Amino acid sequence: MSQVIDLASLSRFAAHVLAARPALAAELAAPAPFRRDEMAQALEGSKRDDETALKRRLRRLRERVLLRVMARDLVARAPLDEVCATMSDLAELSFACALDWLGASDLVVVGMGKLGGRELNVSSDVDLVFLHPHADGAQRLEAPARRLSRLLADVTEDGFVFRVDLRLRPYGDSGPLVCSYEFLESYFVTQGREWERYAWIKARALTGSGHDELAGIVRPFVYRKYLDYATLDAMRRLHAEVRRDVERRELAEHVKLGPGGIREIEFVAQALQLVRGGRDPALAVRPTLAVLSLLAEKHQLPQAAARELEQAYVFLRRVEHGLQYLDDAQRHDLPEDAADRSRIARMMRFADWAAFSAELARHRAAVARHFGNIFAERGAAGDAAWPDHPQLAALRASQRYAALPDDSRRRLDRVVPALARAAARTADPDATLARGIALLEAIASRAAYLALLAEHPDALERVARIISSSSWAAEFITRHPLLLDELLDDRLLYAPPDLAGFAANLRARLADAAGDTERRMNLLREAHQAQVFRLLAQDLAGLLTVERLADHLSALADLVLELTIECAWADLPRKHRAGAPKFAVIAYGKLGGKELGYASDLDIIFLYDDAHEQAGEVYARFAQRLNTWLSSRTTSGVLFETDLELRPSGASGLLVSSLAGFEQYQETSAWVWEHQALTRARYCAGDRAIGEAFEGIRTRILTRERDPVPLAKEIAAMRDKLHAAHPNPSALFDLKHDRGGMIDIEFAVQFLVLANAHRHRDLTGNLGNIALLKIAARHGLIDMALAERCREAYREFRRLQHALRLNGAQYARVPREQVAQHVDAVKTLWETALPLTAAS
Numbered sequence: 001m002s003q004v005i006d007l008a009s010l011s012r013f014a015a016h017v018l019a020a021r022p023a024l025a026a027e028l029a030a031p032a033p034f035r036r037d038e039m040a041q042a043l044e045g046s047k048r049d050d051e052t053a054l055k056r057r058l059r060r061l062r063e064r065v066l067l068r069v070m071a072r073d074l075v076a077r078a079p080l081d082e083v084c085a086t087m088s089d090l091a092e093l094s095f096a097c098a099l100d101w102l103g104a105s106d107l108v109v110v111g112m113g114k115l116g117g118r119e120l121n122v123s124s125d126v127d128l129v130f131l132h133p134h135a136d137g138a139q140r141l142e143a144p145a146r147r148l149s150r151l152l153a154d155v156t157e158d159g160f161v162f163r164v165d166l167r168l169r170p171y172g173d174s175g176p177l178v179c180s181y182e183f184l185e186s187y188f189v190t191q192g193r194e195w196e197r198y199a200w201i202k203a204r205a206l207t208g209s210g211h212d213e214l215a216g217i218v219r220p221f222v223y224r225k226y227l228d229y230a231t232l233d234a235m236r237r238l239h240a241e242v243r244r245d246v247e248r249r250e251l252a253e254h255v256k257l258g259p260g261g262i263r264e265i266e267f268v269a270q271a272l273q274l275v276r277g278g279r280d281p282a283l284a285v286r287p288t289l290a291v292l293s294l295l296a297e298k299h300q301l302p303q304a305a306a307r308e309l310e311q312a313y314v315f316l317r318r319v320e321h322g323l324q325y326l327d328d329a330q331r332h333d334l335p336e337d338a339a340d341r342s343r344i345a346r347m348m349r350f351a352d353w354a355a356f357s358a359e360l361a362r363h364r365a366a367v368a369r370h371f372g373n374i375f376a377e378r379g380a381a382g383d384a385a386w387p388d389h390p391q392l393a394a395l396r397a398s399q400r401y402a403a404l405p406d407d408s409r410r411r412l413d414r415v416v417p418a419l420a421r422a423a424a425r426t427a428d429p430d431a432t433l434a435r436g437i438a439l440l441e442a443i444a445s446r447a448a449y450l451a452l453l454a455e456h457p458d459a460l461e462r463v464a465r466i467i468s469s470s471s472w473a474a475e476f477i478t479r480h481p482l483l484l485d486e487l488l489d490d491r492l493l494y495a496p497p498d499l500a501g502f503a504a505n506l507r508a509r510l511a512d513a514a515g516d517t518e519r520r521m522n523l524l525r526e527a528h529q530a531q532v533f534r535l536l537a538q539d540l541a542g543l544l545t546v547e548r549l550a551d552h553l554s555a556l557a558d559l560v561l562e563l564t565i566e567c568a569w570a571d572l573p574r575k576h577r578a579g580a581p582k583f584a585v586i587a588y589g590k591l592g593g594k595e596l597g598y599a600s601d602l603d604i605i606f607l608y609d610d611a612h613e614q615a616g617e618v619y620a621r622f623a624q625r626l627n628t629w630l631s632s633r634t635t636s637g638v639l640f641e642t643d644l645e646l647r648p649s650g651a652s653g654l655l656v657s658s659l660a661g662f663e664q665y666q667e668t669s670a671w672v673w674e675h676q677a678l679t680r681a682r683y684c685a686g687d688r689a690i691g692e693a694f695e696g697i698r699t700r701i702l703t704r705e706r707d708p709v710p711l712a713k714e715i716a717a718m719r720d721k722l723h724a725a726h727p728n729p730s731a732l733f734d735l736k737h738d739r740g741g742m743i744d745i746e747f748a749v750q751f752l753v754l755a756n757a758h759r760h761r762d763l764t765g766n767l768g769n770i771a772l773l774k775i776a777a778r779h780g781l782i783d784m785a786l787a788e789r790c791r792e793a794y795r796e797f798r799r800l801q802h803a804l805r806l807n808g809a810q811y812a813r814v815p816r817e818q819v820a821q822h823v824d825a826v827k828t829l830w831e832t833a834l835p836l837t838a839a840s
Contacts, residue, residue: 007071010343013328014070017063024067031071033082036089039065043097054101055151058094059158065090069122070325073318074347080314081289083321087120092206094161098151099207104144107178108132108208112168116202117286119317123324125163126152129203133210135180145178163330168199181210181217188221194234197222201270201277202286223278226482229451231274233407236375239267255319256332260364262320264371265292265313271374272300279485281512288313299489305370312363319360322347386413387420391437400444408447411454415440418457422464435467435474442478449481452488459487462537469540471808472598476536480637482526483533493537497552499559502531510567520567521629525636528560532598540806546798547770554594557602560639561585561630561685568626576618582610583619583656584686586694588646593680593768595798597805602630602640603677605647609659609690616658623656646677659690663697672714675701676750682766698764705758708751712834715751719743732813733823735797735804740823740830742797745769745790748826748833752776769794782832790829793822 007028008015018025042061046054069086072078091111099105112127114120130145132138153164169175170187179187188196200222205211224231246257256262269291276298277283283294289310296306322344323331335341341353350356386392395401395416404412419440423432443449453460463484467474477483486493506527513519535552538544544552569581589603590596606626608619631642647653648665657665666678678698683691726737736742749769757763760779763772770791777787796819801812816823 007067007074010074010347011070011325011327013325014067017067021063024064027064027068028071031068031076033072033078034065034068034086036093039090039093043093046097046101049101051151054098055154055156056158058097058151058161059156062090062094062161063159066122066328073122073321074325080317083122084114084119084317087122087124088115088118091115091120091126091162094152095148095207098148099144102144102147102151104141104148106132106137106208107141107145107148108210108214109148109206110214111204111206112199113202115206116204117288118204119287121317121324121330122321123328123330125165125330127165127168127199129166129169130178131181131184131205131214132178132208133181133213135182138176138178138180138183141178142176159328168196181214184214185217188217192221194231195238197231197274198235198238198270201273204286219284223274223284224448225278226446226448228275228278228448229455230407230447232271232375232455233451235267235271235274239264239375251333253334254332255316255323255334255360258364260312260366260368260371261332262313262316264367265309265316268292268301268309268371268374269295276300281509299492305373308366309370312367315359315363316367318348319344386416389420389433391434392416392420395437395441400441404444405447408444408450411447411450412440412444415450415453415460418453418460419464422461423468426464426468428468431471432464432468435471435478436464439463439467439474439478439481443481446481449484452484456488459484462487462490462493466537466540470536470806472806473536473540475808476529476533476598480526480529480533482636483529486530486533486537493534494541494543495534497531497535497556499555502527502556503559503563506563507566510563514570517571518634520571521632521634521639522636524560524564524567524629525634525639528556528639529637531556536598546802547768547795549802550590550595550597553596553598553600554591557591557596557640558587558684561602561604564629564639565626565686568629569622571629572618572622572625574618574621576612576614577610580687581608581619581622582615582687582690583608583622584688584690584694585684586681586691587684588677588681589643591684592682592766594766595768597802599805601643603643603646604684605644605662606656607659607662607690607694608656609687609693619656620654627655646674659693659697662694666697666701670701672711672754673718675754676715676718676747678702679750679753679764680766699761702753702757702764703761706754708755711755712751715747715754716834719747728811728813730811730813731816732811733816733819735801735812735814735819738823740826742794742801744826744830745773745794745797748829749773749776751834752781756781782829786825786828786832789822789825793819793825796822 008018039061042064043057046057049057065086069078069083073083095109096105099107099109108131110116110129110131112129114124115126115128120126130141132141149164149166152161154160166177167173169177170179170184170191176183200218203218205214242257242263243259246252246254252258254261266288269288272295273283273291280298283291283298285291285294292301292306292310292313295301296303301309320332323333323335325347326335326340326343335344345351345353345356348356350359386396401409401412419436420433423429423436426432453463463477466487467477506523509523509527510520513523532553535544535549535556539549565581565583565585569575584607586592586605586607587603588605590600591602591604606619606623608615610619612618627642627644630640631638644655645651647655648657648662648669666674678701681698683694722743723737723739726734728734728738734741746769749772753763753772756776756779760775760781762775763779765771765775767775773782773787773791773794776782777784800814800819804812804814
């Protein structure tokens, strides 16, 4: 009983209710959580109540719930989520009960704010919007909706159930009380304001039907498809209005609206949600604590900041509840009265008010600090002087600059001087600035990207660093400005690739976009570009060798091909089987040899192994669709350029081959050059059983015994044909095509494999030219010292080729004297490996 007495001493509301209804004390002696089913039981039979009896039933249930919640909170120390969930359950069940009584269960009651997030206060308004899927239904439900508000909010001798605020509906108090979905959508498109996106972020339909249709209307309004950094400016303006109102009303000690209060934590969480929620559906959650946790997990908020904000949120919400327990009043101001201060300190489990105030001040200071870090104006002051530079002068004098909206022009005025300063710190300031200007010209009309750079000067520094290192990188970012987002966090940019995590995240995002083919195609492209860009950043920072980079790019391509197969198969109509396709992608060339570069085509073929009578027709359609998914240009670009001409019979052959047909072709009809291509072929995606069968066929073909003389002549003839097709009129050495270059190494290795794999099966391994040269030397097929010289030559040729391509060279050509020793080694290899063709 001491617990009850203590509760009454803390809360005048509790004292009043217990005095009026002493029987309730029995529920508080050892208070258990007030479960949802217990509330539902208390509301049973309400359909037979008259209006007075229904009001009494609802209000008396609320008294019981609030008293028990108070006892659980202050005596049993229930966690915040239990308190909020219990009050949210009460609201949801009260609405359902009242609508059932009114015969208006098809009214869609949308809970906004804390009710939407199931974070309801113990004595809170409920912000509601009333909707119906159809216009006639909305009109019919106007009267029941008004009665619902009265049933909940009227103050009787038993108090109230919930104060109801309906001002968040379209057009506020001047708008219709119940809106149709079509009306709401039209309002969002024509009238929706920035603060309303914030208001609807937690919206949750509690009753009625058509919730998925409603979500399809609300989500595009709240969350933009792009990274919406412009929202930070809007949130700054909104918060500035709140701050001015706080100052005008002298609410500095207000735990909700004052500096370092609850609203600032919500602003942090919801602003970062609005920035990224359209790109990352996982962030579209409602409870504030869940959002903070996700933001930290996704590296959008430092772990320490998230932890401090979470702790402050729990503390401030408990203070808020303590203030409301005093009189069951919606208050957020700290008391001046000494007795009430003592009550609040006791509720918060502090010895006195001074100790409580110190802890409150600590939390509020932390919130204010983190809020300032996120919402502080970034970069130089608006309209800073542009440096004197011809290209910058042309940009500022252009019609494009003049036509920019005021916000975008102001952001560009902040970004340009910062870009010039960053460029000045690079090895080639003029080239860096020129590339940076090209990027700004490309994104000037896209407010989100300008906002990103204006908000993140450190990202602009990284842009300058990367584009100064590589003209190709500059063009890549300019073509795909969404990649600017990757520059926000060095930890992520330079983290080792995590393909398992990448696959899990992308699969989840693709699942969220099920049914939207264009969106899924774009997701694949954007995710692939982001991963390539991270590898590019690590490459330019000197963290990856050319070989290691190619391994990563090849593994990434394999995975993206696998995901694309899944998507394209799900998208294919008239399939003959429900499960995964009996279909595989076989990689040749650079992908097959795991030597993929940033802009390499994919040399691939398609195989199937399925006895169903419709299999040929289905897989032909599927191969066409898959190639479309890979190579068609969408708003996010191309996933991969593909070359399918290595399939049986080349361009005149079927787009997809049966496994048996492929085997027969290789055994009886393939040319020597097609067997050369097999030395670098491998299964890379799709049905693994087909991949294993393909490897068996490949091994049998490669280990076939061949007469080395005609084989050498055929390979030399193909080499001559390639040489003629790539003339080099310059005085420079072409690293790939000239005699003594990369093609000579590759063809020599292919000869060694085809001529000797029947005796040395380890030559069939798809291990790359560098490893196969060593194996060939180990078997005595070439001199070991020569093999090492050629291995080093191939590494150096690839490194030089890579560096030239990073800076936009059309041809991979260098001064001959720079690589003379390597060229001599390769020519010696050619003469040694193919002695009968030395004259070639």
